[in-house]
Amino acid sequence: MTHPTLAPEEPLLKVEDATIALRVGGRTMVSGVSFAVNRREVFGVVGESGSGKTLLTRTLFGLQDDARLTAGRVTFEGRTLPLEGYGAAVRGLLGHAIGYVPQDPFSSLNPSMRIGKQITEAIYLAKGWPMGAERTREAAIALMAEVGIPEPALAFDQYPDQFSGGMRQRIVFAIALSQEPKLLVADEPTTALDAITQRRVIEMMLDRSRRHGLAVILISHNLELLRQSVGRIAVLYGGQLLNIVPAADVGTHAAHPYTEALFACIPTREKALADIRSIPGEPVGAGFGTSGCAFASRCAYAEPVCLTAPLPLNAGITSGFSACLLGRGAQ
Amino acid sequence: MAGAEPLVALEGVAKSFARRLLVQNRSFALSGIDITINRGEVVGILGESGSGKSTVANIITRLTGYDSGRYLFKGRDVATLTRKESFAFKSDVQIVFQDPYGSLNPRATVQSSVMESLLLHKRELGKAERIARAGQLLEEVGLNAAWGDRYPHEFSGGQRQRVAIARALAVEPELLVCDEPLSSLDVSIQAQILELFVRMIRERNLTIVFISHDVNVVRLLCDRVYVMNQGRIVEQGQARDVLSRPQNEYTARLLEAVY
Amino acid sequence: MLRLLTLPKTNIERAAVILALIVILVAIIGPFVTPYDPMQISFRSKLLAPSSMHWFGTDGSGRDVLSRLLHGAQLTLSATFFVLIAGVVIGCTIGIFSAFVGGAADNALMRLADIWLGFPPLILALGFASALGASLQAAIWALVFSWWPNYARLSRMVTADILSQKFIASADALGVPLHRKVFRYVIPNAFDVLIVQVTLDISAVMLAISGLSFIGVGAQIPQPEWGAMIADGRSYVANGWWIVLAPGVAIFLTALAFNVIGDMLRRELDPTSRRR
């Protein structure tokens, strides 16, 4: 599966110092975010609402109309995308190299188009019709079976409103997988689903990505879900990248103070009531900027320097990273 | 002791929803459920969407009726309550909803929202006393009393949920029904509100029905739990037992799935 | 009213607010400031082109067009507002009632409104006006008669939406009495949507009234109502274009101004358009 022209250590996606501003008004919402995703890696992005996680990923992949990448460097498969006309350039990768799964399965399928048509359209858009209508149909049905849709041949001719949320999200995955992308971006794919369905869909996704050699960026507000599902997690807060932490280090002092505090908020299986500690105050919205740490006002460890010093950037795109101005959580 | 009889007893309560054209009903039918809630208990009702758990909340608070069965409150069948007693019932039982954005009147200041409870159920208080009492309540739930003249849209989700709790507590209810009170809040705010509930349980003489889909929250907060699936109670018992050694197949599946 | 001056964001909106205020002012004081008697016939001065004596010229019977226009503002606007206010009062009473009772009565009332709403309002008004005898009063009542279902439907929808919200359930859990629910919960929360719709409807009602007058079932011809003025000027259009132009432009600019203001109010007040 390795690409012959690439050195094996070259990451699939490299984002350096990405800065994102709104088109109207020009306010900078996300600043100085750097990270890299390796081939076949499952990479998590966590943040509370307003942290900028969805804005960051949707803009990076050309799906946000009202914001744009104003600075930074994005490299995919060794090719750097131009900052000028970035949206068009990255959309050129969608539909074959990069797949995307939106959050709400109840609105992410076209209600007036048959399921099968929506999958074969994806195959057609990715590859043209090299195999003809009949074989495309068979491929689509095979994929539907693979993501766990019962009686796929029957479902092929049905409309989305006949499927539950979990089944719809599987269909969306089938659409993404049908284009054989190298990177799959899933934005809160299970937030609208019940616990049992959520676990099944996430496991199906992880299993497919393993089998297809697919890299995944999984965006979620649920740190515990990510801790159990992915290798590394990028933690966003107030539009800043505060931490890139191996899942195993979540909940320890090896993580950034925000990551540590966020994990302390979550009731997990193992915790007792006394283990739950809230973070005082309200979350800061995206657009905090880069002078000072966005979390400083709520951080238990904060010192005066945290409020004013420029935030460290992940300049070397290291595999782990902590933006803590006091050096906490740094490996 | 007078507390020998349960505060709430649902006996074989069933409810079905007429399927009407174009009407989406998110709460599902109930088939013959039994629930008892004793004074001072925190009882969890655990289930996924469509399990009927919100219908239970609405029946206990009498926001909706039921087709068959009996609902005894302090031993009285609520069907026999007079108009006046029904009104008094509302100061005994209060509810906090999931969505803090929809549960406050957008056109009323938070102070007047809290004062409305007092106006209706504490008729003996004068206006100055109501204002003072509302301020105390806002402080008690962790808000600044000086913010009383602000409107709901000026507050965050967590703060609105605190206002909703203050409004419910203002009538000094014996029973507080909480319908997914944490679900639409941010993670760090969920923990804050959870701590607020823990404090209130300790400080006030409250009985709580806590309706949730979150296994872990129920395990931490509740004494007893009823697990619901498709309008039935599939398992019940001490929260710690049920949620660590489930007997029912569905409960087991649910526990396994939870992250 | 003062808030109206702070809302405009563009020059077009500012112009619309100023224009609308001028029109309303003219409708109130117009009859007192007109240079000539709007009904005074003078065959010696008929069909005079616009000049310093007669800014907008004179019509086929020698009446001053400007004076007629200023008088007409009162006639046209007061008729329009009467239709809207009567429509809102009747419609909202029915709509709010319907939403509160629900069930079969609600269904029947809304079905009736649906059917009613369907019939072309102009034709319905035409039928009524001709049955009552042609006059401005008849046209006004005919329009009220065909307009109320708009507000019945809208207010029912808005009320039902409000009633389904959790703050109403919360009020029920507290035992808030019905009158308090209507006046403290429903009406304040429905107000914005209604005011937006009423503003947007001003132009439609005005056009309907002047249209009915134009075809002869509203204000009768010597009356200075704007639509009737156009009907009157039609026969002179070849050698007195100003007679038709002036009232037409007056209708158009007034309607446009209220449309722009309605659009602005919707942007500022309507929560459904704000959520983007």
Added chain:
Amino acid sequence: MAYVAQRIVFSILSLFVLLFITFLLSHVVAGDPAIVAAGPNAGAAKIALLREQMGLDKPLLTQFAIYCGQILQGDLGTSWFTRQPIASDVLRELPPSLELVFIAMLINLAVSLPLGLLTARYAGSRFDDLVRLGVMAGAGLPVFWIAIILQQIVAGRWQLLPTAGRLGFANREFSGATGFYLFDSLAAGNMNVFLDTLAHLVLPAFALSLLFTAVGVRITRTAMIGEFRKDYVTLARAKGASEPRIMFRHVFANGATPALTVFGMQFGWMLGATVLVEEIFGRPGIGRYAVKAVTQSDIHAVVAVVFVVGVVFLLANLLVDIALYVLSPRKQQRA
């Protein structure tokens, strides 16, 4: 199929409400029909006799039943003015009006659907602002006034199009089986008349369509904007679908459905609005007939027009709803 049945039942119900309104108009609001029918100089005895003949001494509900029976047999009454059966008048006047409304509707659809789609796609742009201003202006234009202005300038001064009438002088002898000249001329293979008919339709149809087009653009834009915000558009983009493909393959069909219902209602409203333009352009038609009836205080003729326009309106809506239902297989499966 249950849906179609439901729609038909609803239409029949509407028909009765319509009948009730026209009954109210002709029997109650307009005063005693017997006095009207007897004429101005009739004595009390003659009126009493007429009352009995017309069944006016019976209870109101019976009268209503008799009235419904008459109407449903196609008897719209007799014109008080011409002493002719109104039904045949109406049948003669309806085709030219329907032809006019049909062309006006085509103009409306041809402008509203593309503009609505494009302004929704580029919502908030300068283009969108400009169209919105145009829409507000269009919704403020008095139809009868713009008709006069257009007639004076385009037909009068520039001589680009005929001023009035349905056909030019050279074709005055033409008549067809259906009364729809566009259709009749094509059937007869007479291109000359076809083009002449069309030329006479352009100005009135344009004037008639303006207000409705303004509303049409707004309705379409609102419907389409809602669709563009849905996640399936995001997913289509993520699939690598081009913008035209997203607009036409995905969004258009979903957004057009609710808009088409409104266009169906507009058809009836337009037919009502012909009262404002037909007179000006000297075209025969139901609108002009109604205006004439009003000026002659011919109440039964006016009420007949109300009824006929109402029926056309009901039929147009029913047809649109059934067409949408048949075209959308999704609903079929749900029902």
